[in-house]
Amino acid sequence: MLDLLLQTLNDTVSTMITVFIMLFLTGLMVEMGTFQRISHLARPLISISHLPAVSASTFVISLGSALAANTVIARLLAEGQLTERQAFLSAIMNSVPVYFRELFTYQLAFVIPVLGIFVGGAYAVISIATGLLKLALVLSLGRAYLPADLSASSVPPLPSLLPSARKSLSEAAKKSLRGQSRIFLRIAGLYFIMTFLVLYLSREGILQSLDVIPLAQFFSIPPETIIPLTIYVASPKAGIALLGPLIQNGGISETKALIVLMLGSLFMLPFYSLRSLLPNYTSVFGMRLGLSLVIISTTISVAVRMSVLLMLLIAT
DSSP, X not given: OHHHHHHHHHHHHHHHHHHHHHHHHHXXXXXXXXXXXXXXXGHHHHHHTTOOTHHHHHHHHHTTOHHHHHHHHHHHHHTTSSOHHHHHHHHHHHTSHHHHHHIIIIIIIIIHHHHOHHHHHHHHHHHHHHHHHHHHHHHHHXXXXXXXXXXXXXXXOOGGGSOOTTOOHHHHHHHHHHHHXXXXXXXXXXXXXXXXXXXXXXXXTSTTOOOHHHHHHHTTOOGGXXXXXXXXXXXXXXXXXXXXXXXXXXXXXXXXXXXXXXXHHHHHHHHHIIIIIHHHHHHHHOHHHHHHHHHHHHHHHHHHHHHHHXXXXXXX
């Protein structure tokens, strides 16, 4: 048990150092009014979805860090400046930019060179489609359930995000440190608890109890892809690196490779949600709202992969 606690502490400290830096820098930029000056770029989307003006600022923040953006949302929710419904939809919208950022940092830089234009390109398109589906969900639910008079086009920016011309850098830094400290402590505490829980379940073999081999046989996947499929569930990059040579050497067709990737995603995404999304969202928004966000996000991602998998199976 001691080694498990030490591993949890190590994982938490390494992650929370980055989180603290990002929270402080984000808070500093908020206090200096940086995001407010460029938030107009997101105003059309916010206006269509009937979200409040502050969602434009947090959407811009999420281009750099979705976690930092969500802490601003959680802070405004706690202060009563946002309703829970507005916070929920804003948090989903904040998860959209990562898909487009990864197009350059992950898909074009790694996936497409390894898997090839067809398989890698399809993989990238599927990822972008997931982000677009989340965006469409926010736009449709916002128009259906949020009043239009609270939209970004009619509500001025919230005072907490307004730039202050007379605020010096040191004053902004002090205010950022004070404002983000309580949020950081809550994030660090809950992240430690959730990380310990996931590591414990993993050590007990509960998370590994799902065996991908029977399903791989059911989908008639070549035996040589079992190892890449299994590794992909634990590490997508490692699985892709093993699958790439099989495609290039003709050991597996491009269609079968996509089936392997989609099938692996169906196992990987729930594990990723438990390991990463659940600690992040619950530490920021609390268990009830955070869990709802994890379920919605994971369901959309899994639904996209499942739809593609079914289409591939029908085509073959």
